[in-house]
Amino acid sequence: MSAIKISLGIVPLFIAGFLTASAQVKPYSWQHLPQVNQPVFKRDTFNILNYGAKADGHTLNTGSINKAIETCSAKGGGVVLIPQGLWLTGPVVMKSNVNLHVSRAALLQFTDDKDQYKLIEGNYEGHAAVRNESPISGTDLENIALTGEGIIDGHGEVWRAMGKDRLTDNEWQKLVASGGVVSANGKTWYPSIGFMNGAKTPGAGMLGPGKSIKDSAPLKDFFRPNMLVLTNCKKVLLQGVTLQNSPAWDIHTLLCEDLTVQNVRVRNNWNAQNGDGIDVESCKNVLIEGSTFDAGDDGICIKSGRDEEGRRRGKPTENVIVRNNVVYRAHGGFVIGSEMSGGARNIFVSDCTFIGTDIGLRFKTTRGRGGVVEDIYIKNISMRAILHEAILFDMYYGGKSPGESDEVKNEAAIPVTEATPAFRNFYVDNVVCNGAQKALMIRGLPEMSIKGIHIENSTFVTDKGADIIEGQNVSLKNVYLDSKDTSPLINIQNSNSITLNHVTYNNAQLLLKISGKRSTRIQLLDTDTSKAKNRVEFASGAANSALSIGK
Template identity: 45%
Template sequence: MEKYSTIQVTLALLVFSFFNILSAQKVALYTEESIYESIEFAMPKVKTTSFPDYQVSIVDFGAVKGGLVKNTDAFSKAITAVNAKGGGQITVPRGIWLTGPITFKSHINLHLEAGALLIFSDDFNDYPLIKTSFEGLNTVRCLSPINANNVENIAITGTGIIDGSGDAWRPVKKSKMTDGQWKTLVQSGGVLSKDGKIWFPSEGSKKGYESSTNFNVPDLITEDELQSVKDFLRPVMVSIVNSKRILLDGPTFQNSPAWNIHPLMSEDIIIRNIHVRNPWYSQNGDGLDLESCKNALIYNNTFDVGDDAICFKSGKDKDGRVRGMPTENVIVKNNTVYHAHGGFVIGSEMSGGVKNVHISNCTFIGTDVGLRFKSTRGRGGIVENIYISNIDMVHIPTEAIRFNMFYEGNAPVLEEDQNANDEKRDEKMVEVTEETPSFKNIFMKNINVADSETAAFFMGLPEMNLHNVSLENSVFETKKGITAIDADGLTLLNVTIKASNDFALTIYNSKNIKISNFKFNESQSAIKVLGSKSSNIQFDKKDVANEKEQIQTGKEVSNKTINLK
């Protein structure tokens, strides 16, 4: 593939901006009724919030702007008073407002006026340890800056900004910064890991990291010792648990300690017109993690974050299976994602399942991966009935579409200190149990990709293949084509691959594959079929002008494996 010039890149971004403007105009016409149009499954109508015509200002309860005085008590008093009145709006006026954690009660609309900047304290003592769930596991973390548990009818609205002071909490990898940035960070204080490759804001944060074998849960120390690693147990910025009728509409959420927005075991959720921002180097800097939730609308939002952007989860391993609550009945429309590990993501913590999801009219600009599906042996859970359409992507450095059932938690783009794509695949068949993840009935169409490393990578498990996955009416301009490993029932219909230096399609140990109207560059290597377990692979005769030259097969592939019709 030719390298794009600065002018070409600029023109491409202008084109995408133009389409985003058109998309925004379309969304402006949407109503809560029309958002349900063209949905492929029976979608219950999301119950909406409603508040009494009663308003107060945080100033009425003693809040002081300027960013020097903590207003934790003023927020608490305002919420208590409005809740006692039966609910209403609490206004945050223009200005800088410093506060500790804000705990919602039912029937509260926290409204940030234009120019309002709500900054959460960077004093870790303001955030006590609580029992919660993080990354799908039952664990202990610090109380979230914005938190709600077992409430109903709550909202965060307006056009102000909510800042979680995340830089005070987050460790940073040297590989994610320039030499100058790293030098400045180290000189600011904090401590380094033994190998000098990770900066921690405090000794407690470093101790927590060294006490963990399982990502962010310190499992090498007792619960009694957790207070000593409190700095490491950074919270998600917005935690909404066991709650109903939730609206986020308008504000910017940024600089979170960990994930930005985390609805958990909640229902009737509307997230629209928000902007979510995190530095690209932010560890666990996800945008939105919808976990074990049902009946949700996510539309007209922008994300620019340090990890996955729009991510669906349902618990991890045994904790998720015992919870047994899938994420289900969700519509995702008209969202733009800039930097992220994945634009739209399912997993890897999906042990309770994910089903009945519609994603359409989204644009991914420079995300590490576009559509990302991840799990591993031990998770369990079923992901099914996922409908994806009208997705535009540009400048994707890895795969536009990626299914990986051997996910080990690595970032999708190589860093200096890790081989991020070295997820270990094991061809050994293992017994299918409740710990076996299953991805099936996933339908993608109208996917358009310009400038990516790889078009698509479909990889299931030997004992549980990806089942009934289709890709239709799509165009990929990439360096590498499509690879399918351990797939059963993959359909490629009206797909164009413009791969500059690789096979258009590689199939390994896959079966019941149907390819029709498959187009590729005549000059490139075309199709490769490998694996003794490959069977019933069907092509259209018109797509393959010269079978012997354009289809390469391994010695282990049976003569009956490939059919031209």
């Protein structure tokens, strides 16, 4: 066995000091970030060529690659080397103390033969569910890595359904000619009849009392795997590689601790169904930095389980650093939710760029989720050509809120239960957005306002300004709103303890619209109202006393 040098690019991080054994840990801050421990490996190298692998593009190397990984782990660990070449393979299973290193000139191509992927008990959007085995997976491991500058391709196009409206006419005709099944209305292509039947079956693949994996066998094609799934692993490093063309989510880490993602490139087509870049679910101590994402769904996403199942697990995603990343096309640049029933806290996002995403900073949940998302710190974010909101807090994900349409509702709030979600304590500083449909949308629930949203020193050049619906303790300070539609520039509905301090703008047809009986304690400070044709309008039961204007 020869030796290979692998640069792990370890970046030192610092944790807040401990007081006494019985005392609480000091709160994290930008000066005292969470600590993320990285794996260390032996230098021994296990080249897959020595285990019978062939880079001829048609030999299936599943056995050779997995044998190299198993041998490496059994001998105390080291580097499993995938050298230059095109390596066709089926599912690869990681083992402890193994660094799977994909050389820059290597393409690890997963096969389109779905029979190579067996049905397993996995996880789908926060629920235990039947899935096909992932191209790369690992469970209950410690000290593992996926490194190198090579390319890992999941052959996702053979797994996904596709809408006709998401392709050109030539692309659609080519897809239909390749096989598969077209829906009766001619609008959707399915890879197979089994996939189509699965899409039409409510709760397909969900596991529960009286359900087994065998019951789902006729619908096998429907259960698209996530590309890389690591479950309950400790000290994980993903560094340098390109992961592309995944069947569903690209990277899914579940219940992991000490996860580092550095200089990784994720590439999925914009129309890749559920083609998330990275989903970090119920993980602790995480660093994502220097990475680039093109995604068919959310780019960088924080999750923690869904509904009762997620609350029962009770594992928040916590102590996370996200910095120096770029997200191109995606449903959201940095996202929390909507499966956040176990909660999320102590998350630091800085120095990121979002270009062409549907939404920039996206925080989403809905009734029934439960869970608390709190203590989120964000600074130095640049955005351009955002399709919808630059910043979105939405507790009606998948639905429509009362008051979102023409008339503001003043209905009584429904009872708060463990299934009521909560967003609180977000601190946002220095966001610059050039181009979006709307600068800011805050949309809480009547029974649970979104609380403690603080946005400072930020600039938004957008079509519309800001909506604050069912918010509490919200502040905008030193915020510039350059909006085309200024009737109103800032819309406030059933919200209280709102502070607008030194808000600047070019001009406004209507500066403020305040609606709803529950709108109270709104302050407009150090803001030039002379540029507004109309300063304020009160509607739907809002009292004039709800607003105070001062220096």
